[in-house]
Amino acid sequence: NASGAWSGRFSEPVSDLVKRYTASVFFDCRMAAQDIRGSLAHARMLAKQNIIGNQDLSDIERGMAQIIGEIERGEFVWTLDGEDVHMNIEQRLTALIGDAGKRLHTGRSRNDQVATDIRLWLRDAIDSILVLIGDFQKNVLDLAELHAATPLPGHTHLQIAQPVTFGHHLMAYYEMTRRDAERFADVRRRTNRLPLGSAALAGTSYPIDREFVARELGFDEVCENSLDAVSDRDFAIEFCAAVATTMMHLSRLSEELILWMSPRFGFIDLADRFTTGSSIMPQKKNPDVPELVRGKTGRVNGHLIALLTLMKGQPLAYNKDNQEDKEPLFDAADTLIDTLRIYADMITGIKVKPDNMLQALSLGFATATDLADYLVKKGLAFRDAHEAVALAVRAAEIKGGELPHMSIDELRACMAHVAGAGEKIGEDIYAVLTVEGSLASRSHIGGTAPNQVRAAIERARARLAK
Numbered sequence: 312n313a314s315g316a317w318s319g320r321f322s323e324p325v326s327d328l329v330k331r332y333t334a335s336v337f338f339d340c341r342m343a344a345q346d347i348r349g350s351l352a353h354a355r356m357l358a359k360q361n362i363i364g365n366q367d368l369s370d371i372e373r374g375m376a377q378i379i380g381e382i383e384r385g386e387f388v389w390t391l392d393g394e395d396v397h398m399n400i401e402q403r404l405t406a407l408i409g410d411a412g413k414r415l416h417t418g419r420s421r422n423d424q425v426a427t428d429i430r431l432w433l434r435d436a437i438d439s440i441l442v443l444i445g446d447f448q449k450n451v452l453d454l455a456e457l458h459a460a461t462p463l464p465g466h467t468h469l470q471i472a473q474p475v476t477f478g479h480h481l482m483a484y485y486e487m488t489r490r491d492a493e494r495f496a497d498v499r500r501r502t503n504r505l506p507l508g509s510a511a512l513a514g515t516s517y518p519i520d521r522e523f524v525a526r527e528l529g530f531d532e533v534c535e536n537s538l539d540a541v542s543d544r545d546f547a548i549e550f551c552a553a554v555a556t557t558m559m560h561l562s563r564l565s566e567e568l569i570l571w572m573s574p575r576f577g578f579i580d581l582a583d584r585f586t587t588g589s590s591i592m593p594q595k596k597n598p599d600v601p602e603l604v605r606g607k608t609g610r611v612n613g614h615l616i617a618l619l620t621l622m623k624g625q626p627l628a629y630n631k632d633n634q635e636d637k638e639p640l641f642d643a644a645d646t647l648i649d650t651l652r653i654y655a656d657m658i659t660g661i662k663v664k665p666d667n668m669l670q671a672l673s674l675g676f677a678t679a680t681d682l683a684d685y686l687v688k689k690g691l692a693f694r695d696a697h698e699a700v701a702l703a704v705r706a707a708e709i710k711g712g713e714l715p716h717m718s719i720d721e722l723r724a725c726m727a728h729v730a731g732a733g734e735k736i737g738e739d740i741y742a743v744l745t746v747e748g749s750l751a752s753r754s755h756i757g758g759t760a761p762n763q764v765r766a767a768i769e770r771a772r773a774r775l776a777k
């Protein structure tokens with residue numbers, strides 16, 4: 312390894328295959344900006360502590376500025392011989408500025424360097440994700456507001472259960488992603504700690520100032536144990552767990568969009584830009600984007616398991632295994648970022664079909680619970696009311712209709728077995744059996760009544776504005 316940083320120790324070079332196998336430059340080069348930021352902060356600290364000279368520092372700053380330009384212009388030559396982003400940049404720096412470049416790595420190891428780079432990178436990724444979750448939520452709130460009173464069949468077991476509003480249903484996804492955002496903010500707190508200064512594993516004998524470096528890089532605090540700082544990747548695992556959870560939520564929404572768009576439901580249409588046709592069936596308009604969100608959720612789950620498995624057998628401190636942390640981490644972030652971007656737009660392209668939603672609600676006895684509650688309010692015990700309504704549903708089914716189609720006499724007759732039930736029924740029963748009545752009656756915080764949905768949207772908007 313002629314160009315390696317440790318060539319003196321070795322009697323033969325590694326094979327090309329081993330070089331390729333051990334290199335990470337082709338994926339970790341995307342941390343170049345973070346690597347340079349970290350190096351500059353380290354160099355400033357070294358100069359401040361008189362570990363390197365001020366001339367060294369200004370040479371390093373000049374060289375790094377040049378390298379940043381080369382990378383931005385696409386002129387920087389990444390080499391396999393350089394192995395990873397850290398050594399590629401350091402080698403180029405030394406080629407540009409000479410001896411000062413060789414002093415940069417004083418009191419530092421690639422082990423604390425890479426851990427710092429990943430944390431800086433991840434912090435940026437989390438900040439982007441938080442903004443994108445907010446964008447998604449804003450569009451969800453807009454659609455929910457339009458449909459705060461639009462009746463939708465609520466399902467359990469994919470069977471029609473009770474009426475809800477479409478706005479209320481959408482607001483469930485606002486709540487899920489609100490917790491997702493909390494999770495990311497929480498991961499960010501633990502990510503935003505500085506490993507640099509831990510050196511290879513034991514710390515360093517130079518009179519370093521870690522707090523200074525932490526401040527330079529915007530870290531909230533320093534990692535307090537050098538062995539832990541260079542070797543653990545729990546922050547990356549937590550991040551992937553938060554990504555997997557968010558993707559799981561979006562996957563559920565995707566599953567619903569797919570169902571709702573199916574002609575069997577016919578509740579919505581997706582804008583054409585999120586769908587594709589079939590190469591053979593001319594009539595098809597397929598919900599490819601939500602299907603891919605559902606599919607990519609599996610891939611992200613895999614990344615979480617990959618990282619957990621990567622860490623579980625590693626003795627302290629750093630092991631090269633850790634180099635395998637980056638691809639799953641990057642891909643998890645990329646996948647979620649693309650998914651959120653596309654989803655925010657997709658929400659605005661949902662065309663709602665309220666007539667079909669209402670039509671579906673008129674089947675399936677969606678207001679049966681309301682009838683039971685009606686009897687309870689008139690003095691029947693809930694279990695008796697439940698039984699009386701079950702009898703009514705059965706009778707309606709035999710007759711081939713729904714509850715509102717039954718006359719008062721028919722309702723009384725079928726409930727005859729339940730003592731006291733029939734006599735509770737009066738003309739006011741029909742108001743209770745309507746969808747609007749059912750919706751309006753669930754008027755408490757968290758309920759589906761349109762006024763409650765609007766209040767929830769208002770609270771959400773206030774939170775987003777903060």
Ligand code: ARG
Pocket residue numbers: 335339395421422425629631633634635
């Ligand atoms: N490319 C390595 C990584 O991603 C950098 C740290 C290498 N350190 C070492 N001692 N081999 O983890």
